[in-house]
């Protein structure tokens with residue numbers, strides 16, 4: 001079995017096997033770019049190792065063979081005392097997980113080869129000892145779990161002894177001393193000496209990279225990003241090149257376009273005389289990439305040339321890691337770069353303009369989650385607040401919240417429902433939980449490519465990085481800025497677009513994208529790259545999609561907004577709100593009615609009110625279909641809660657008041673109490689038990705439709721019966737409704753459809769029968785999930801879903817994204833058997849899932865006619881329906 005691939009053997013399409021980093025290193029190698037030679041150990045080797053706890057048979061020999069070839073090509077041997085080959089051992093999974101897993105640089109250095117390295121570097125002792133101390137530090141921390149702070153303390157101590165804060169002021173003797181200290185730290189924690197055998201270093205480092213796949217922070221990150229847990233990581237062994245050889249060396253990162261805005265230009269950070277992580281960690285202040293032109297023009301020009309080539313080759317924004325060793329440029333990594341939601345749309349539009357991709361492909365380059373992010377509010381333009389600091393706009397958005405200084409506190413306060421801003425000097429992977437909980441992230445160090453910036457962008461979370469005016473004191477939980485002290489719990493506002501930081505709560509406004517959807521911004525006449533790109537891509541999605549998109553709306557105002565957002569009808573108009581407010585009293589009378597006459601009176605009083613509601617909604621939808629669901633919740637939901645009523649009655653009795661009415665109400669509430677209301681007297685069951693209730697609603701709907709025709713407005717009502725489990729239920733309701741409809745419609749030009757929700761599993765399984773009595777089905781996937789899984793939606797999510805997610809029983813709550821295998825199967829069966837019984841049966845979905853990107857793709861695949869979702873999700877559903885169709 002082949003477990004090891006030379007860079008020349010791979011290519012960018014082998015990400016499953018070689019990981020993203022390995023596949024792209026291979027691709028660059030084959031494009032003729034200057035990549036240090038090396039090889040990749042496959043994800044299969046990793047999976048085999050993780051499954052059995054030991055390296056699979058043959059792996060060691062294959063590594064030895066590839067290492068020998070590498071040594072021969074380089075003319076150096078790993079760890080040779082006179083002229084050592086050094087390598088890096090780098091993790092690299094299929095999906096990029098920035099900073100999540102481990103990398104060890106300078107493998108092959110030991111007490112003897114460090115001398116040879118210095119000799120080979122023209123006697124540069126400082127460089128050699130710096131490289132050695134880095135190896136012990138990285139190896140100790142990542143391979144042997146030595147606490148990283150101990151090395152950092154020792155480094156700080158060495159700098160203090162020198163009276164400096166800059167690593168570069170440490171000379172060779174200082175660093176040699178530091179190596180001694182590091183070795184002591186190493187042996188104290190591991191009970192052994194730092195390994196001197198280069199091959200042992202290599203093997204242990206490879207093993208550590210394998211194991212880093214299951215590190216806690218990597219597990220959390222994968223869950224957050226919905227990356228499958230079983231992919232494993234590849235390991236790249238790469239000949240070292242050195243950016244820490246002096247001022248004519250350095251290391252940097254670059255983007256081919258601005259990953260925040262999408263604008264074209266030169267974006268990146270460069271750090272002279274540095275190695276590896278120094279740039280990303282925000283340890284020293286980097287310079288903007290443009291400065292490299294001044295520092296080393298030939299290397300700069302060469303880099304720009306490669307960047308242009310990579311972008312044309314990948315047809316997308318690329319990010320790049322490079323190192324310059326004494327004026328010679330080396331490419332160490334590239335990948336299709338992460339970007340903000342805004343940049344994703346803008347870049348997709350640009351690439352279409354540049355002829356690199358077509359509009360179908362542009363649809364693949366964006367997604368509904370990104371669009372949803374762009375609909376978040378932003379700060380008002382003339383809010384009058386003065387910024388107290390300006391950092392780097394690392395991940396856009398407007399975030400307001402209470403300041404916290406530790407990840408744990410962020411989790412705690414967010415758990416209490418507070419909005420928090422996590423403030424750190426710089427973040428590291430241990431801050432991940434806090435970052436997930438926070439509304440925004442604010443750091444005083446690091447650029448657009450710092451850990452905080454990269455991770456926040458990936459999460460779509462607002463981030464300002466490198467606000468160096470902030471003097472942050474983590475132990476005291478406070479920072480000072482502009483002469484003011486901000487302590488934990490104070491409110492700040494951060495603008496991830498401009499990088500500005502404000503004290504207090506800055507008012508926010510709707511985003512441009514929402515204004516565009518509202519029809520307040522005309523994409524043709526304004527100069528806004530984002531709005532233009534969104535318009536163009538949305539238009540293509542609309543032209544491409546097969547699924548129609550409707551909205552869930554109960555009021556004319558919601559309906560009108562949803563139409564502006566592109567809804568093509570109402571898929572769910574709930575009628576229960578029409579029983580609330582002033583009307584509660586009428587409902588109480590209905591419930592307490594002692595005889596048919598009293599009941600009919602209260603229904604008659606409700607009729608005109610409902611009719612008026614429907615007229616308003618039908619007018620707002622102006623001829624588009626409106627699915628009205630007959631009353632669904634148990635009637636006692638419209639009565640006061642039992643305990644409160646009992647207390648009220650007791651108190652009133654005490655005061656000697658007349659409580660006859662309240663006592664009757666209390667008796668009714670007691671009578672109607674259900675142990676399991678969600679499975680009780682609700683939906684169609686109410687219609688069958690309470691005479692006249694559904695009839696009144698059917699009459700109100702039909703009369704409203706007739707009234708609209710009279711007013712010159714078309715309407716297409718669809719009456720939907722909830723909670724049906726058997727065709728007999730539906731037939732009973734239907735025959736009564738048909739009589740009323742026929743009577744009300746008379747000769748006017750009105751058509752009223754009658755259909756049902758499919759939300760009880762039995763309905764899905766007998767859909768062929770039910771379709772005989774239904775002109776349409778609407779999948780109520782919330783209840784279908786609740787009843788299909790037996791999960792009480794109101795109870796389980798908070799109670800134990802975390803454990804289910806942790807155990808990987810599901811990757812996401814089935815209430816959020818449709819469980820395709822189980823609940824989705826019910827949908828599929830019902831769709832197929834329903835259509836077989838009644839060709840042309842209209843099929844839609846009105847559960848929360850109608851606005852969830854993955855679920856929309858599923859509903860497209862199953863062949864539904866439409867999805868329906870809340871007004872704000874309508875653009876997301878339009879986009880995803882378009883994406884599902886290309």
Ligand code: ADP
Pocket residue numbers: 036087088089090091098099100101103105238239240241242243251275276277321322323332333
């Ligand atoms: P990550 O996936 O976290 O970015 P990398 O494997 O890319 O980790 O390595 C971390 C840093 O080490 C990068 O900045 C990279 O440039 C540097 N590095 C990795 N391999 C080498 C090498 N062979 N020579 C010089 N620098 C290297």
Ligand code: MG
Pocket residue numbers: 321333
């Ligand atoms: Mg990297």
Ligand code: MG
Pocket residue numbers: 632722759780782783
């Ligand atoms: Mg329901």
